[in-house]
Amino acid sequence: MNHSEPRTDPRILRTRRLLRDAFVELLEEMDVEKISVNRLAERATINRVTFYLHYRDIPDMMEKMADDMIEDLSSILQAPNELRSLDPEVEWPIMVNLLEHIAQHARFYKVILATKRTTVFTERLLGLLTTLITDRFERSGGDSKLAELGIKRDIAIWYGASALIGTIVSWLRSDMPYTPLFLAKQFALLRRYHLMKS
Amino acid sequence: MNHSEPRTDPRILRTRRLLRDAFVELLEEMDVEKISVNRLAERATINRVTFYLHYRDIPDMMEKMADDMIEDLSSILQAPNELRSLDPEVEWPIMVNLLEHIAQHARFYKVILATKRTTVFTERLLGLLTTLITDRFERSGGDSKLAELGIKRDIAIWYGASALIGTIVSWLRSDMPYTPLFLAKQFALLRRYHLMKS
DNA sequence: TCATTATATTACACAGTGTAAATTTAGTCG
DNA sequence: CGACTAAATTTACACTGTGTAATATAATGA
Numbered sequence: 176m177n178h179s180e181p182r183t184d185p186r187i188l189r190t191r192r193l194l195r196d197a198f199v200e201l202l203e204e205m206d207v208e209k210i211s212v213n214r215l216a217e218r219a220t221i222n223r224v225t226f227y228l229h230y231r232d233i234p235d236m237m238e239k240m241a242d243d244m245i246e247d248l249s250s251i252l253q254a255p256n257e258l259r260s261l262d263p264e265v266e267w268p269i270m271v272n273l274l275e276h277i278a279q280h281a282r283f284y285k286v287i288l289a290t291k292r293t294t295v296f297t298e299r300l301l302g303l304l305t306t307l308i309t310d311r312f313e314r315s316g317g318d319s320k321l322a323e324l325g326i327k328r329d330i331a332i333w334y335g336a337s338a339l340i341g342t343i344v345s346w347l348r349s350d351m352p353y354t355p356l357f358l359a360k361q362f363a364l365l366r367r368y369h370l371m372k373s
Numbered sequence: 374m375n376h377s378e379p380r381t382d383p384r385i386l387r388t389r390r391l392l393r394d395a396f397v398e399l400l401e402e403m404d405v406e407k408i409s410v411n412r413l414a415e416r417a418t419i420n421r422v423t424f425y426l427h428y429r430d431i432p433d434m435m436e437k438m439a440d441d442m443i444e445d446l447s448s449i450l451q452a453p454n455e456l457r458s459l460d461p462e463v464e465w466p467i468m469v470n471l472l473e474h475i476a477q478h479a480r481f482y483k484v485i486l487a488t489k490r491t492t493v494f495t496e497r498l499l500g501l502l503t504t505l506i507t508d509r510f511e512r513s514g515g516d517s518k519l520a521e522l523g524i525k526r527d528i529a530i531w532y533g534a535s536a537l538i539g540t541i542v543s544w545l546r547s548d549m550p551y552t553p554l555f556l557a558k559q560f561a562l563l564r565r566y567h568l569m570k571s
Numbered sequence: 572t573c574a575t576t577a578t579a580t581t582a583c584a585c586a587g588t589g590t591a592a593a594t595t596t597a598g599t600c601g
Numbered sequence: 602c603g604a605c606t607a608a609a610t611t612t613a614c615a616c617t618g619t620g621t622a623a624t625a626t627a628a629t630g631a
Contacts, residue, residue, distance in 0.1 A: 186608050208406060208432060211587060222610050234406060241493045248501055266561035274553030285545045287494045294492060295439045296485045303446055330540065330559050337539015338532045345531035347483045355472030361528050363464035384577050409618060420579050
């Protein structure tokens with residue numbers, strides 16, 4: 176087996192592993208923009224010049240890491256059925272595999288997906304929308320409906336707020352193909368069938 | 374009137390306006406990490422040293438800008454009822470005001486909320502989840518249900534994918550208070566009442 | 572007009588970047 | 602093993618950017 180595999184030099188693998196581990200470590204300690212190639216190489220116990228043998232700069236390294244992440248996740252999504260949850264209650268078995276993988280590598284994903292700076296604006300808006308949705312739940316008695324359905328309040332809020340902000344961002348990225356009024360109505364439709372049982 | 378107002382020096386307002394406008398301009402042209410105080414001051418046609426009279430560094434400036442953004446948006450959310458949409462079809466009138474404000478300042482919001490780098494990972498994952506949800510729609514005949522409800526397919530996908538990724542991020546930020554299996558089941562509950570009319 | 576305060580100018584020490592050339596070290600494979 | 606190859610290190614250099622200090626100039630508003 177393994178005839179077509181190129182078999183990369185272990186030194187390359189070692190260097191990249193050291194760099195990526197150091198990057199995660201540093202992200203736990205400071206914001207992205209404080210991470211210099213200097214610091215990164217020092218923490219990874221490699222020479223600074225060696226960094227440039229592997230990546231153009233830090234953003235480039237992040238892109239490569241993102242590529243790897245997507246590769247991992249994709250292989251989970253393409254996993255054969257027998258590897259998936261068989262729990263009859265699970266309507267979407269692959270989602271369990273996905274979440275389990277994330278939970279197993281939580282240190283990585285936490286730091287990588289929840290990394291600050293640049294995200295300041297999105298974070299703030301998320302906070303605002305969270306308040307907005309929470310208020311709405313309280314006023315409309317949504318809480319009891321959620322309880323009835325067995326949905327956790329905090330999860331419903333995370334879900335709703337992220338859905339809103341994410342949709343707004345996508346809408347902006349597509350140069351607003353719908354009017355604000357239309358989009359607001361769509362939100363209402365999406366949310367209505369969200370909290371009503373029958 | 375206006376006795377209690379401090380009335381800030383117009384020079385201060387001018388400088389800050391120039392800096393913020395320049396920042397938005399530069400963000401349209403390059404990624405955040407390429408924006409140096411040097412470049413920013415040059416574009417804003419102010420002296421580099423003047424920048425430091427207002428902000429500690431660029432991240433600090435971004436936080437101040439985020440504060441202002443939240444201030445603006447909050448004042449919209451607290452607007453009196455008579456300023457809100459009266460369209461009886463609009464179930465959530467304030468959302469229209471919010472979206473209209475964003476649309477009016479689309480140049481700002483687009484660049485600020487959709488800014489790259491650091492967000493690479495989130496962006497990639499969003500892409501993956503979009504594929505996943507699209508597949509799911511196609512397989513489960515969700516499309517026809519959406520059409521029936523008057524929900525646009527692309528909006529439903531934006532909504533669903535953002536909701537998933539945002540919830541996962543919030544879950545990680547809270548140090549995973551639920552098991553992957555439980556969370557997956559919650560997703561199913563949230564999505565089920567999403568696409569079923571009765 | 573005059574005191575105040577923001578901005579501009581210049582200068583400096585320092586940290587980080589990206590690249591080049593020569594050298595050492597570790598891995599591969601006959 | 603030993604020779605070849607490729608990766609990593611070392612040192613050096615030119616350059617860009619940072620943050621602060623001291624002084625000069627210009628705009629504000631009372």
